Amino acid sequence: MPRDLRSPGGAAGRAASPVLLLATLSVLTVASVVLFLTVNARGNWGFILGFRGTKVAAMALVGYAVAVSTVLFQTITNNRILTPSIMGFDVLYRLIQTVLVFQLGSAAVAGIDPRLRFGVEVGAMVAFSWLLYRWLFSGGVRGLHLLMLVGIVFGVLFRSLSGFLQRIIDPNEFLVVQDRMFASFNRVDAHLLAVSAVVILAVSVVIWRRMKVFDVLALGREAAINLGVDHRRAVTLVLVLVSVLVSVSTALVGPVTFLGLLVANFAYTLVRTHEHRVILPVAVLLGILTLTGGQLILERVMGFNSALGIVIEFLGGIAFLFILVRRSAR
Amino acid sequence: MIEVRNTSKSYGRTIVVDDVSITLPAGGVISLIGPNGAGKSTLLSIISRLLPMTAGTVTVDGMDVTTTPGDVLARRLSILRQDNQILARLTVRDLIAFGRYPHSKGRLTVEDRGHIERVIDYLDLGAVAHRFLDELSGGQRQRAFIAMVLCQDTEYILLDEPLNNLDVKHAVAMMALFRRTADAFGKTVILVLHDINFASCYSDRIVAMRDGRIAYEGPPEAIITTDVIRDVYGVEAAIHEIDGQRIALYFR
Amino acid sequence: MMGSAMTGRLALASAGVGLLAVVSLFVGVGDVTLASLSGDAGDSGQAAQILLISRIPRTLALILAGAAMAVAGLILQMLARNKFVEPSTAGTAESAVLGMLAVTLLAPDTPVIGRMLTASLFALGGTALFLAILRRMPLRSPLVVPLVGIMLGAVITAGTEFVAYRYDLMQSVRNWETGDFSGVLRGRYELLWISAALTGVAYVAADRFTVAGLGEDFTTNLGLNHRRVVSLGLVIVSLVTAAVIATCGMIPFLGLIVPNVISLMWGDNMRRSLPWVALLGAGLVLACDIVGRLVIHPYEIPIGTMMGMVGSGIFLYLLLRKNGHAS
Ligand SMILES: Nc1ncnc2c1ncn2[C@@H]1O[C@H](COP(=O)(O)OP(=O)(O)OP(=O)(O)O)[C@@H](O)[C@H]1O
Ligand SMILES: [Mg+2]
Numbered sequence: 088m089p090r091d092l093r094s095p096g097g098a099a100g101r102a103a104s105p106v107l108l109l110a111t112l113s114v115l116t117v118a119s120v121v122l123f124l125t126v127n128a129r130g131n132w133g134f135i136l137g138f139r140g141t142k143v144a145a146m147a148l149v150g151y152a153v154a155v156s157t158v159l160f161q162t163i164t165n166n167r168i169l170t171p172s173i174m175g176f177d178v179l180y181r182l183i184q185t186v187l188v189f190q191l192g193s194a195a196v197a198g199i200d201p202r203l204r205f206g207v208e209v210g211a212m213v214a215f216s217w218l219l220y221r222w223l224f225s226g227g228v229r230g231l232h233l234l235m236l237v238g239i240v241f242g243v244l245f246r247s248l249s250g251f252l253q254r255i256i257d258p259n260e261f262l263v264v265q266d267r268m269f270a271s272f273n274r275v276d277a278h279l280l281a282v283s284a285v286v287i288l289a290v291s292v293v294i295w296r297r298m299k300v301f302d303v304l305a306l307g308r309e310a311a312i313n314l315g316v317d318h319r320r321a322v323t324l325v326l327v328l329v330s331v332l333v334s335v336s337t338a339l340v341g342p343v344t345f346l347g348l349l350v351a352n353f354a355y356t357l358v359r360t361h362e363h364r365v366i367l368p369v370a371v372l373l374g375i376l377t378l379t380g381g382q383l384i385l386e387r388v389m390g391f392n393s394a395l396g397i398v399i400e401f402l403g404g405i406a407f408l409f410i411l412v413r414r415s416a417r
Numbered sequence: 418m419i420e421v422r423n424t425s426k427s428y429g430r431t432i433v434v435d436d437v438s439i440t441l442p443a444g445g446v447i448s449l450i451g452p453n454g455a456g457k458s459t460l461l462s463i464i465s466r467l468l469p470m471t472a473g474t475v476t477v478d479g480m481d482v483t484t485t486p487g488d489v490l491a492r493r494l495s496i497l498r499q500d501n502q503i504l505a506r507l508t509v510r511d512l513i514a515f516g517r518y519p520h521s522k523g524r525l526t527v528e529d530r531g532h533i534e535r536v537i538d539y540l541d542l543g544a545v546a547h548r549f550l551d552e553l554s555g556g557q558r559q560r561a562f563i564a565m566v567l568c569q570d571t572e573y574i575l576l577d578e579p580l581n582n583l584d585v586k587h588a589v590a591m592m593a594l595f596r597r598t599a600d601a602f603g604k605t606v607i608l609v610l611h612d613i614n615f616a617s618c619y620s621d622r623i624v625a626m627r628d629g630r631i632a633y634e635g636p637p638e639a640i641i642t643t644d645v646i647r648d649v650y651g652v653e654a655a656i657h658e659i660d661g662q663r664i665a666l667y668f669r
Numbered sequence: 670m671m672g673s674a675m676t677g678r679l680a681l682a683s684a685g686v687g688l689l690a691v692v693s694l695f696v697g698v699g700d701v702t703l704a705s706l707s708g709d710a711g712d713s714g715q716a717a718q719i720l721l722i723s724r725i726p727r728t729l730a731l732i733l734a735g736a737a738m739a740v741a742g743l744i745l746q747m748l749a750r751n752k753f754v755e756p757s758t759a760g761t762a763e764s765a766v767l768g769m770l771a772v773t774l775l776a777p778d779t780p781v782i783g784r785m786l787t788a789s790l791f792a793l794g795g796t797a798l799f800l801a802i803l804r805r806m807p808l809r810s811p812l813v814v815p816l817v818g819i820m821l822g823a824v825i826t827a828g829t830e831f832v833a834y835r836y837d838l839m840q841s842v843r844n845w846e847t848g849d850f851s852g853v854l855r856g857r858y859e860l861l862w863i864s865a866a867l868t869g870v871a872y873v874a875a876d877r878f879t880v881a882g883l884g885e886d887f888t889t890n891l892g893l894n895h896r897r898v899v900s901l902g903l904v905i906v907s908l909v910t911a912a913v914i915a916t917c918g919m920i921p922f923l924g925l926i927v928p929n930v931i932s933l934m935w936g937d938n939m940r941r942s943l944p945w946v947a948l949l950g951a952g953l954v955l956a957c958d959i960v961g962r963l964v965i966h967p968y969e970i971p972i973g974t975m976m977g978m979v980g981s982g983i984f985l986y987l988l989l990r991k992n993g994h995a996s
Binding site: 465466467486487488489490491492495496497498501502503505506507508511512515516518519522523549566569 | 876886893932940
Binding site: 166168169170173232233235236237239240241243244246247248250251253254255258261265268269344345398400401403404405407408 | 753757798812813815816817819820821823824825827828830831834839840843844846847849921922968970971973974976977978980981984985988989
């Protein structure tokens with residue numbers, strides 16, 4: 088957990104260079120991954136490593152996608168308490184799950200080729216956000232906050248639709264839907280990992296080449312325009328990248344809402360610079376560390392075994408409230 | 418009479434009002450002048466119990482502002498702050514009517530209505546009285562806010578930069594109205610002003626602040642002088658007496 | 670300040686709501702018509718039973734909940750000084766659901782009034798937290814305020830779902846989250862009279878809330894204790910939200926769109942706008958419920974879903990329209 092890191096990491100962030108911080112975090116992350124793979128492993132090593140390896144890979148991808156998307160989203164919105172998932176991604180994902188089970192029944196849904204299903208889910212989420220951005224931005228200059236509120240309104244709409252479907256669904260089917268509502272690293276399909284990795288890699292190439300632009304965007308709209316950045320284009324691009332990242336991560340393991348907030352804000356406190364070149368890697372490492380370390384503790388130490396996503400959500404939520412109340416939100 | 422005794426206000430380690438003591442007698446127009454950041458708004462807010470002070474006491478006609486019930490004070494003293502953002506969609510007349518709230522608690526009497534109409538008339542708001550605040554120009558809105566405070570009809574009227582956004586005609590009319598309010602109705606009008614010539618022409622007393630302290634205080638003849646203005650603002654001004662009024666020229 | 674033209678229009682609007690209420694009495698699965706009510710003994714007895722046990726309570730519940738939720742939204746908007754706030758964008762509703770869950774888990778035998786009071790305590794806490802966060806935010810652009818409230822609500826919901834999932838109470842949580850009047854029967858809606866009483870209190874205190882809407886400085890200048898006005902408002906909003914959630918579940922958007930529409934028409938002087946907000950709230954809920962009972966007859970679309978669809982449309986319109994002319 089990042090909390091254990093606080094004193095050494097905090098000291099490193101203030102006193103030492105970002106390089107040292109990154110090195111420390113990398114070592115911790117690697118250690119946590121290795122521990123996760125090996126602790127309590129009895130029996131067939133090949134099987135265990137394969138099983139746990141899939142899990143770790145999923146966590147790494149999700150940690151990466153969530154951390155990057157949250158930091159970028161907060162950069163363009165100039166607000167450190169928002170996450171991209173409030174724009175309706177989570178609810179849309181839940182609606183898709185509900186509709187699938189409602190229409191086809193849980194047995195048929197389980198039989199669908201995971202790749203097809205993954206494609207449908209990612210496609211629907213990206214298409215939704217793309218339509219939203221296009222629709223709003225085509226009407227001239229519209230604020231980002233407005234965009235988010237509109238996303239949220241759609242979220243409420245989706246939620247009331249899936250609430251209705253869940254009501255008239257057979258209680259046994261409901262349990263199936265319910266399980267899919269929460270992030271879980273246990274049911275990740277190995278084939279999907281490769282697909283997700285490729286998509287995320289492609290997005291990353293675009294992102295890593297624009298590091299400096301993000302630094303300017305973080306100054307706010309007026310300042311960015313004054314400095315000659317095509318603000319609208321840059322923001323739209325970031326939004327699209329963010330929506331791809333969030334969609335892939337959600338379709339892979341389910342909705343993860345507050346992890347991003349947790350790691351992004353923790354990264355800001357560790358890193359005393361505004362440079363994305365440093366913030367992004369730190370956030371990514373923290374994301375992977377939180378997921379693997381948290382999972383390790385919950386699974387191996389505390390003996391939880393189901394819906395670990397919910398625990399992380401819950402802890403992330405508490406941490407978020409803490410941030411909100413302690414530091415005045417910007 | 419307003420008595421400010423050893424009053425200080427600090428934010429963390431910065432002291433913005435520094436051990437101020439002053440007595441403002443009842444009746445007349447008193448202007449508070451001084452450079453930006455001198456602490457004028459802060460002092461006004463402390464006197465009107467909008468802002469708690471760090472140390473000291475303020476009494477209005479013997480009533481301690483920190484302990485006197487809010488509704489009692491609201492019938493004795495009214496305040497308008499420097500910047501007022503109201504997002505509620507109220508009509509001008511509704512807003513002004515709320516000035517009567519301390520007296521009638523929302524049930525308007527015939528007398529209240531008389532006050533409201535008179536104030537609308539005085540402030541030249543008849544043409545826009547039915548409009549919503551967000552449909553007004555900056556100056557019209559400022560006059561509506563002042564109207565509300567005047568409608569409160571209190572002994573002491575505190576206004577922070579009331580001339581903000583007003584054109585020349587309305588600024589002069591506003592100052593004349595304050596003068597009349599003091600002369601004909603015996604009220605005490607305390608204004609924060611940036612235009613020292615308005616302060617010179619319309620006030621009975623001027624209080625000049627600098628760095629959280631009261632630097633000078635006295636009638637216009639004593640304050641509108643080259644030396645005082647240089648000391649308070651760091652500006653060279655030539656003082657001319659025109660028609661018995663002291664005018665500072667500092668444009669060059 | 671209420672002109673006679675205004676009174677006339679209010680009377681007209683009340684008549685409209687009355688008409689909807691009458692329609693609501695005669696729409697549903699069981700056959701209740703004027704003919705069946707006056708028909709032969711057996712038939713008319715059954716129809717009268719349905720009317721007394723189910724239709725009249727349901728119609729009353731719709732009116733009471735609709736009016737009270739809309740007024741609660743209005744009050745919250747005055748207190749937060751923001752037009753985009755309502756019980757479900759301020760953490761109020763989510764906290765109330767958490768409260769319902771807590772009482773269900775810890776003291777399952779609590780009578781319904783006790784459940785409601787627990788839920789309202791939670792709602793009070795959540796909303797107070799929201800307002801406290803707002804006070805600490807230096808730059809509050811109007812659109813950020815509801816975003817903060819929504820994030821807060823999402824956190825509380827995450828907590829609720831965590832607990833509900835562990836104790837297998839997800840379906841109950843969903844029921845509190847989605848409003849539905851189909852289960853309203855005589856003996857199961859009477860809590861809502863509390864909301865009606867609170868709406869009355871809100872009308873009496875209307876001027877105070879309008880003053881609070883002008884900001885803390887104006888409130889203090891007019892001799893009111895700002896904190897006390899805010900507390901009164903918070904108590905009303907929490908109790909109303911909790912009563913509605915305990916009886917029929919959350920109705921989204923209602924507290925948002927109704928006060929906004931009325932504000933555009935009549936402004937924000939609550940003494941004047943509150944009766945309109947209450948009437949339109951009741952009317953909108955009645956209309957949505959009636960339509961929900963008709964479209965997939967003999968099944969019903971719950972009000973939460975209907976309101977979610979109708980409300981998001983209206984809200985989007987308000988949002989885009991407002992922004993268009995404000996900026
Ligand atoms: N909330 C605050 N926190 C910290 N410092 C503050 C705060 N409010 C005011 N100040 C500081 O207190 C000092 C006095 O402010 P005040 O508003 O009283 O000045 P003023 O004389 O009214 O100036 P102006 O003519 O610009 O209105 C300023 O230096 C200001 O920066
Ligand atoms: Mg000032």
